[in-house]
Amino acid sequence: xxxxxxxxxxxxxxxxxxxxxxxxxxxxxxxxxxxxxxxxxxxxxxxxxxxxxxxxxxxxxxxxxxxxxxxxxxxxxxxxxxxxxxxxxxxxxxxxxxxxxxxxxxxxxxxxxxxxxxxxxxxxxxxxxxxxxxxxxxxxxxxxxxxxxxxxxxxxxxxxxxxxxxxxxxxxxxxxxxxxxxxxxxxxxxxxxxxxxxxxxxxxxxxxxxxxxxxxxxxxxxxxxxxxxxxxxxxxxxxxxxxxxxxxxxxxxxxxxxxx
Ligand SMILES: [Zn+2]
Ligand SMILES: [Zn+2]
Numbered sequence: 001x002x003x004x005x006x007x008x009x010x011x012x013x014x015x016x017x018x019x020x021x022x023x024x025x026x027x028x029x030x031x032x033x034x035x036x037x038x039x040x041x042x043x044x045x046x047x048x049x050x051x052x053x054x055x056x057x058x059x060x061x062x063x064x065x066x067x068x069x070x071x072x073x074x075x076x077x078x079x080x081x082x083x084x085x086x087x088x089x090x091x092x093x094x095x096x097x098x099x100x101x102x103x104x105x106x107x108x109x110x111x112x113x114x115x116x117x118x119x120x121x122x123x124x125x126x127x128x129x130x131x132x133x134x135x136x137x138x139x140x141x142x143x144x145x146x147x148x149x150x151x152x153x154x155x156x157x158x159x160x161x162x163x164x165x166x167x168x169x170x171x172x173x174x175x176x177x178x179x180x181x182x183x184x185x186x187x188x189x190x191x192x193x194x195x196x197x198x199x200x201x202x203x204x205x206x207x208x209x210x211x212x213x214x215x216x217x218x219x220x221x222x223x224x225x226x227x228x229x230x231x232x233x234x235x236x237x238x239x240x241x242x243x244x245x246x247x248x249x250x251x252x253x254x255x256x257x258x259x260x
Contacts, residue, residue, distance in 0.1 A: 034175065034190070035198050036160035036241070036253065042121040042203040046076045051096035051209050052153065055084030060101050060129065063145045067153050070174075070186045076199040077157065090126050092116060095209030097125040097156045099149075104130040110139065113152035113255040116246075121207045123250075125156035133259045146185035148257050150174030155255045158198045159191060165235040177234055177257075227254040234258070 041048065056064055068079040085093055090100035092114070110133050115125045129148055133139045151161075151174045163176045170178050173188035228244025228251075242254040 053084035111148035
């Protein structure tokens with residue numbers, strides 16, 4: 001037999017993993033598998049560096065520094081804050097992530113991550129935080145700013161939420177929705193484990209910044225229908241993830257944290 005079909009080799013692989021990791025895997029299965037597909041930055045070696053373009057006003061800079069340091073704890077990736085070039089509309093830059101803040105209006109969202117992919121490879125991303133809400137006392141806190149920025153940047157690496165219920169026990173990760181952001185301001189061990197799973201293989205090419213061309217198709221964030229179809233909902237029934245097909249194997253994924 002030349003090769004085992006994937007659907008037949010998978011159970012063998014899983015039972016091997018179970019045999020070697022035993023109880024640990026059982027106790028973490030529910031929260032450890034939270035990628036949003038097989039999407040990942042293409043790169044030829046680990047650890048790799050994702051550039052975070054800083055388009056933030058000075059008040060947000062300490063939070064980006066925290067988020068950048070938090071994710072750089074990962075064994076497989078580092079982040080590097082660079083001068084942003086997103087300008088007014090936070091345009092995407094090929095091969096990296098642009099991070100922006102502005103008063104985006106009373107549109108309902110605290111933060112948005114948009115991630116462009118080609119096939120399974122992430123090609124660029126943008127993160128936007130909405131000062132229309134973050135200027136209000138309820139959200140103008142270190143905890144809320146850390147949670148939202150950490151989560152949206154986390155999405156740009158291929159991570160999904162660990163949990164989308166706001167009122168259950170906090171998991172201690174920014175990838176967990178919560179009514180109380182205090183315990184959820186940073187990644188937890190399962191996020192780093194998930195990154196190691198996503199980035200276990202190497203590619204022969206890279207989609208990380210080798211140039212700074214701005215080739216991304218802009219998606220109008222004020223217009224949710226332009227985000228494509230909703231494919232996930234949070235525990236309050238609000239769409240938390242959208243997918244839009246751009247053709248030729250290209251898609252843009254939009255992740256939303258809604259304000260109350
Ligand atoms: Zn790959
Ligand atoms: Zn999210």
